[in-house]
Amino acid sequence: MASDAVIRELTAAVQRSPEAVELRLHLVDLLIQQGSVTEALTHCSAALAQDASNAAALNLLQRCTAALATGSAPEAPAVRPNAEFNWSAAEEEVSDIIGPAFVDGAAETVDGEGAADFDVVRRSDVTLADVAGMEAVKQRLEVSLLGPIRNPELMRAYKVNARGGLLMYGPPGCGKTYLARAVAGELGANFYAVGIADVLQHWLGDSERALARIFDTARRNAPCVLFFDEVDALGQRRAALSNSSGLRVVVNALLAELDTATSSNDGVYVLAATNMPWDVDPALRRPGRFDRMIFVGLPDTEARAAIVRMNLRDRPVERIDPASVAKRTDGFSGADIAHVCDTATQLAMAASLRAGEVRPVRMSDVDAALLQIRPSAGPWFDTARNVVEFANGDGTYDELANYLRRKKMR
Ligand SMILES: Nc1ncnc2c1ncn2[C@@H]1O[C@H](COP(=O)(O)OP(=O)(O)O)[C@@H](O)[C@H]1O
Ligand SMILES: [Mg+2]
Structure with missing residues (x-):
């Protein structure tokens, strides 16, 4: 039973x-x-x-x-x-009839020295080759981040310094965090993910010291990348909702560290990501800080097919046509497509349970899943349209504006 x-x-x-x-x-x-x-x-x-x-x-x-x-x-x-x-x-x-559906290749957090301060991504199995499509974004990361880090001598010879960081922005579920993991995979030990939530939760009283320690470790391991995910958590609007004076202290401490790190040219590169760049504290976006923005948009047809392939790669599947799925998922984020694949797998698994024998995931499962799942980025694009329309006087969101125009979303 x-x-x-x-x-x-x-x-x-x-x-x-x-x-x-x-x-x-x-x-x-x-x-x-x-x-x-x-x-x-x-x-x-x-x-x-x-x-x-x-x-x-x-x-x-x-x-x-x-x-x-x-x-x-x-x-x-x-x-x-x-x-x-x-x-x-x-x-x-169903362990005797079906192989494991998931193999966890996620990055690991190191225990031990320094681990209490912030997350140190020791090993990430994801590299840029695992990120489907997004050629333009990958190229910018290569030129602004990976190239210089791999060739510090060249940087010195050309007297180029690491001043200023990159801020990836775009609709949720489209691979910003995933791209950062890929950068980590490319760089190995020279990548540090800073948990802003951790700094806020545990260090609110002592954020200067916490951040100083983080940047210190980074400098000792230079050249390296410090990654700040969901930087909007430090923004003014969130601040209004929570303990804003405490948050102010954290932001100021971070600004001070960013300014020293980038001006002393010590090979500490900074990368950040957010779904809501308009909520990011404007001080964080000034020159020398996160002053270059990279728009990470919805996956294109080719990327969608690759995401399907990637998500079903380790599962028992039969005659799945990624190109056809890609054609029918215009407007879906990478996460939406992952959700479609999970749901299709779940349906096939239920059928397997019923029959008592393995029944691979088929197109009929994907079709059924597609009937249930709608693209999730709609509300994000509603906001984005408004921002481009009413708050792009300085051209900050030109890349986004061009994207919307190209996609006929404006
Ligand atoms: N270009 C892509 N190639 C492969 N997988 C992707 C891609 N974009 C998104 N995904 C999938 O969607 C998931 C969610 O992406 P994530 O990086 O968390 O989005 P974001 O940080 O932009 O909100 C990822 O874990 C990955 O499985
Ligand atoms: Mg993310």
């Missing part, structure tokens, strides 16, 4: 994908076996409401009513309705 955990996960999966009749019927089957007949009945009628002639559903309905009539089935404890779909529990259930 299926464990409570599996039933919980399936229930959560059904809640997240209410259209997935097969998945729901599998849950009904397990619920009847477990004796939760009324619950089974509820799901059974939901399935029949979607597909009144579904033979399996009708069969299950019969089993429900029979069980209710004999009163033989004891009621089991209620399921927890809001549990997240737990892949590991479900995978365990």
Whole structure:
């Protein structure tokens, strides 16, 4: 009999994908076996409401009513309705017939010296080659960041210094953080991710010392990149909502460190990312600080196909056509496409569970997933249009404006 955990996960999966009749019927089957007949009945009628002639559903309905009539089935404890779909529990259930769906290649955080101060990305398996498409962005990172770091002598010979940092901005889920991980992969030990949230949470009283230590470590390991993700967390608007004077101190400490680091030409490069550049403290964007902006837009057709391939690479798949998925996902972010792939996998896995044998992810699963998932960047572009229209007097957002015009979004 299926464990409570599996039933919980399936229930959560059904809640997240209410259209997935097969998945729901599998849950009904397990619920009847477990004796939760009324619950089974509820799901059974939901399935029949979607597909009144579904033979399996009708069969299950019969089993429900029979069980209710004999009163033989004891009621089991209620399921927890809001549990997240737990892949590991479900995978365990089918471990003998299906390989692991995920291999975690994420960057690791080093324990030990210096680790308490900020996240040190020791190893990132992602390199720029893993970032699909985005040629223009990659080239700018190569020229402004990677090239100079790989050739410090050249930098000295040309008397070029590391003054000024790069700020990546764009809609959520389009690869800014992922690009930073790729830069980390390219640079190995010379990449430091600074957790702004950590600095804010743990060091509010002593942020100068915390930041000084971070920059110190960076200088000792130069040439290197310091990466600040979601820098809008330091912005004025957020400040208004929280302890703004404390935040001010952090921002000032950061500004002071940035100014010294970049003016002393000691090979500390700074990189930052945000979904909301308009919320970033303007002081952070002045010359010598994060003064160059790079727009990271939605993935193009080619990138979308590659993202599909990448996301399904380690899963059992059959006759998936990435180009066709790419064609139908214009406007989707990388994260949206990853979500489509996850959902398709989930549907195939539910079918595998039902059948008791591996059933690879097929285009029909992707089609079903595409019916459920809408692109998520709409609201971001609404804001972006307004910014370009009313707040681009100084040309800060020209790259974004050109993008919107090219895409006929303005
Ligand atoms: N160009 C891309 N190539 C491959 N994967 C991508 C790309 N863009 C986005 N993704 C996927 O989308 C996920 C979310 O991207 P992320 O970097 O977190 O977005 P952002 O930081 O811009 O909000 C990534 O983990 C990655 O799986
Ligand atoms: Mg991010």
